[in-house]
Amino acid sequence: MTRLDPRLAGLLVALAALLVLNVAITPNFLNMQTLAVNASQVATIAIVAVGMTLVIASGGIDLSVGSVMAVAGALAPMIFLSGWAVANPGLGLVASIVLPLLAAAACGLFNGVLIAHLGVQPIIATLIFFISGRGIAQVLTNGQLQTFTNPDFTWLGTGRILGLPVQGWIALAVTVVIALVVRRTIYGRYLLSVGGNERASVLAGAPVARVKIATYVIAATLAGLAGLIVVAQNSASDAARIGQLMELDAIAAAVVGGAALSGGRAPILGTLLGAIFIQLMGYTLIANGISDEMTLIVTAAIIAVAVWLQRGRRV
Amino acid sequence: DLPPLAQKDSYKVGFAQTESNNPWRIAQTKSFQDTAATCGWDLVMTDAGGSAAKQVADVDSMIAQGIEVLFLPPREESPLIPAVMRAKAAGIPTFLVDRSVDKAVATAGKDYVSFLGSDFIDQGKRVAEWVIANHEGEGKIIELEGTTGSSPANDRKKGFDDAIGADSRFTILESRSGDFARDEGRKVMETLLQAHPDVNIVYAHNDEMAIGAIQALEAAGRKPGEDVLVVSIDGTRDALQAIIDGKMGVTVESSPFFGPLACETMKRYAAGETIEPWVQVEDRIFTKENAAENLAGAY
């Protein structure tokens, strides 16, 4: 039935080891607030990484997620701070969530069309938006930092449900839904087959272009969602900074979680665990006062080891 | 032996910005743009995207275009020396803005006209002095540093650490980079707060990180301004508001509005005046006494 990937088991062991280590050495590790902090910090990476996993499964890569976050994050305050939204608070709030997500989806559509219909290599196609997307966001906001107080909107980033941050729940929900989509739907099956062998998939009747476009749209929409969360969390939108380096974090989470950059595999739960692993590792280093330079070096070593543990063994 | 500058109505002026990824830089750029209209500048602007090497190449391309005056905020002390030297060789008077270059290699009055700006070390020191004067009892400090390796981060750290170290009441529990960003500052603060719940002072190298720290404190149920004192540098509108709201203690100004000063200094130079090597910018200090009145003028 469900194949429990031995890779996943390896990651779980590593995660458990990290937890034990923290309980032993990190001050005040075992309390609710620690969980809340980590859940809130991991949420955006996890959400983006889940989308990235789909893209990677299709045999692609998406460098533009950070820029898409910036675009969505720049749009939201522009909308709810506009005169119209102030006059219609309810509608304004909905619009300030839906419209940025649509804009993000449009960015994904752009990537997807370049890749699926014009045959541009994914890393380059998404590099275009990586370079210019943030510029667009900055042009939109005139380069200004937008700060605001809007409790309804900031609930997305600061609210709590059952004592845990809203965005943590959102990330969990996204993971579960996407995992089900991959496992149970025809889209998921086509996704894996397109990533596994594109030519054969075409011949077996898979709608390759549509699958790819859908994948980039999903990834971009999730990135947009993450962008909204970041903005809500900060009560500020800084187009120059939102989502910076997110593409690398997301790819790292996906790969540590067991995705293969050659495509054809989409371990969504693994991605969530991968994101948690990376988050917890960062937390451990900061909380224990490892210097910034050493943090970089230790992170590098841990990523290498984690990927080494993950690497698929062929006989 | 500085290149002379003729007195004219209009000049072709180069402004080689280092980057545009934070509100401070954007305000600075805008200040130069606004001044261009009033000061008779035909402004050539470039953006180095945070790369010192590209900034030198940008200056090169401006020299090729025949600018008459150069305003340069050097990204780093040493790497921009070639740019200063080449401008000098091309007969272009250069004014350094907001950061300086390595004094051992290039000197004001000889290689460039003057340095216009404030003193990052002094900014840090002034924050420390305010804390020493206004904090009662023991102080356990978390320091949120700017971008690792950048000169304002290094200088603001040095100024603060040296001054605060002189008073034995204070200990720095942890000092860590928040990358000059609100989001990163908040995340680091959230984590450090878990490890060091006994903290009662947060010193951030800029206001954005300070705001991030305030958010982290509030999310953890702490009361910034009451049980934790937050102090920083910049003087942004959000920081002044936080001071007014009682969540923040002090912010030392680091003004980005260089345009008028640049115009004035250039005119003085063209008129044949000898310019002092350091045209110091008077940085104000904002506390709850004067925050409200300065809110409107902040960026």
Next chain:
Amino acid sequence: MTEPLLQMTGITKAFGGVPALAEGNLSILAGEVHSVVGQNGAGKSTLIKILTGVYRRDGGTVRWQGREVDLRSPREAQAAGIATIYQELTLVPQRTVIENIVLGYEPKTRFGMIDWKAAEARTRAVLDRFGIDIDPHRPLGSFPTAIQQLVAIGRAASMEAKLLIMDEPTSSLDEREVGVLFGVIRALKAQGTSVLYISHFLDEIFDVCDGVTTLRDGRTVGSARVAELTKLDLIALMLGRSAEDIRRAGMTELAGSARAAGGETVLAAEGLTTGRRLRHLDLTLRAGEIVGLAGLLGSGRTEAARALFGMDRPTGGALRMGGKAVSLSNPRAAIAAGLAFLTEDRKTEGIIPDLSVRENLTLALLPRLSRMGVVDEARERRIVEGFIKAIGIKAAHMDQPIRELSGGNQQKVLLGRWLAIEPKLLILDEPTRGVDVGAKREIQAIIRQRVEQGCAVLLISSEFEELIEGAHDIVVMQDGRTTTRLSNPGVTEDQLIHAMAAGGAA
């Protein structure tokens, strides 16, 4: 007697606990052409890959030229004098033909640089030897499978090895190329080179081989001189049944399938043209009828299939279904219209290696297996279960990744993929390639059964026997055009060869 050139004894190998080889023995004399036969999944390729260091063996010994050896990589094997053509083509499609022939053995100038002139000369010599006339500066991947296979053979044959291993080298060659290959093998043998020759075409074994070793379920069950065996003996040994059984069952299952009278036309091509390859295709395919497509290598049979299946855009002519002109713009449209196409290159155009047997088998069926985008997995499992039994797919379980299956079993899964959609027209390009005699009959039986139920079949095959016994009509192609239509029964091999060769290039 002198010691054999190669002696492998008691070789064992298991993949993830599942044994592939339990007791592999193989002994090859210097200067002999030796064959290993066995059903799909018997362990032939595994045995070879163990010899050449692709896999590590779990147990057993290998003696090479009288000494015990442990070859740990293909490179070491080559250095020891063993050149290999693996079952799955292992060349670099993006690189030119020249590079693929000389890679690793480049002629050098005095300064250690590659001497491209000499490399080209060597390539031309190899190509000439096989009678191929192509531009060797073009990327190898731009040529059809058969050419690629010949290049692989040419590369290995030009290495001057002591032992040349060929794992199903003729699976995509036609009779003429096979003849050329045999000439080369005999010449090598005359020079004292040994050849290990694996093939499911038993006739070929009787043609060129001196000795034969039989594998069954990972065990060597016999080794003999070819001259002492009959074909029937060999099959019996492979399948583990008595010769009598086999005789009764007949050799080709396609033989004697009755033509359904007056089946209606499913698909008709009238003067179909694509780009520059397919020049003129006239073809009528009726329900309940098998039409064979014959032709020399490069005559455009695969191109014809691609055009029918909507893979290449037609530039002229018409395609009709049920009397109406249709245009199938892509495979998806073709599938929707009831077409199925089993391609000749299963590795690049067939399997999705990391997906399971189940997921591979139902790939084309998915739209019908799902409601509102959700796949009905229970039904899927039932269907796959049925096919695994019906076609006799040998897999550990249906969730095993297909890449772990032997070549022949992969082919069966792909056939299952197309049978599952119950097509109106089934296009089969070399469907029994790499399939053992037993399985070949099973596959043929399934095809016949489908035809009797009213399916139309277009059968592309380089095996005369399969065409003559199996097809109701045989259409012959030459140079991208259909030239002749021969009607069964009554077509003879001579007639077919004549029709294929007649006229020459237009």
Next chain:
Amino acid sequence: MPGVLRQGHLSVWVALAVLILFGVLRYDNFASAYNLSSFLGYNSMFVVISVGMCLVIMTGGIDLSVGTVAALASVVAAMLSPQGLIVALPGGVAAGLLAGALNAGMIAGLRLPPFMATLATMLAAKGAALSLSDNRTVPVDWASDFTALGMNKVANLLPWTILVALVVVVFAWVVVQRTSLGRTVLAIGGNAEAAHLMGLKTRRAEVFVYLFSGACAGLAGVFLASGYGAGQPLEGAGWELAAIAAVVVGGTLLTGGMGSVPATVAGALLFGLVFNLLNFENGRGTFSLSADWQSVIRGLFLLIVILLQARLGRPALKS
């Protein structure tokens, strides 16, 4: 064998020619010796890392670490600069080689995916650069001959760095075109499994490309320290993407198996040229492009080149 102007590589040369023509016609002083030499001086760093990246990508790999490795090498070279060029140059290159060896070990030895292995090295090199430099730029010894490499010019026109870069380019080109090592590099990218089964020395070739790329990054770091008078631990951000873009715009597929060294150089120069032209456009003052618009325009430009490439025919296999 292959003409420099092969089909798939044509677009980059066309684009380069068009942009140069545009610049010469539109801007005064664009074609001046001053601009040419400063352009070449600055871009020699990108030429070098792009060539290293090109060979890596030919194997189907990628090297994300080039930017931070260059920064690390610049720090090392700056620290060695009092010993003179003769020590600092090899020292910086050795730092690059060390990082390359780390990559090679993880990729060819432990079989980690190149993307992740070099990502790890990217972080580690940054950490190392910051530790070594104590978080500060490291000024070079201006009294030594170290800065001669980066600041002096032949005939007051051609910077020494571009000449050194040219040597690297020719070396890479010869390796790819004329040695079995180079052909193995291409074969790995085409089909790694096949290359292994064909008995090629695939490990050796993989080790070579990562070492080479590391050395190129090291050399770029030396150029950086020497040309700008300091070791800069924070420089090099985004260089890897610039190099990848240069390689791809030069017609190389990221899946490997093909590619062109000269076209990669053209790709690197092309991107440098875009920056240069934008600076000149700003100077014309007809309209002032803000930094935000500049990145939008660069993205659009990349889009146009890519679309051009799709038009002029990809070097893809269509069979």
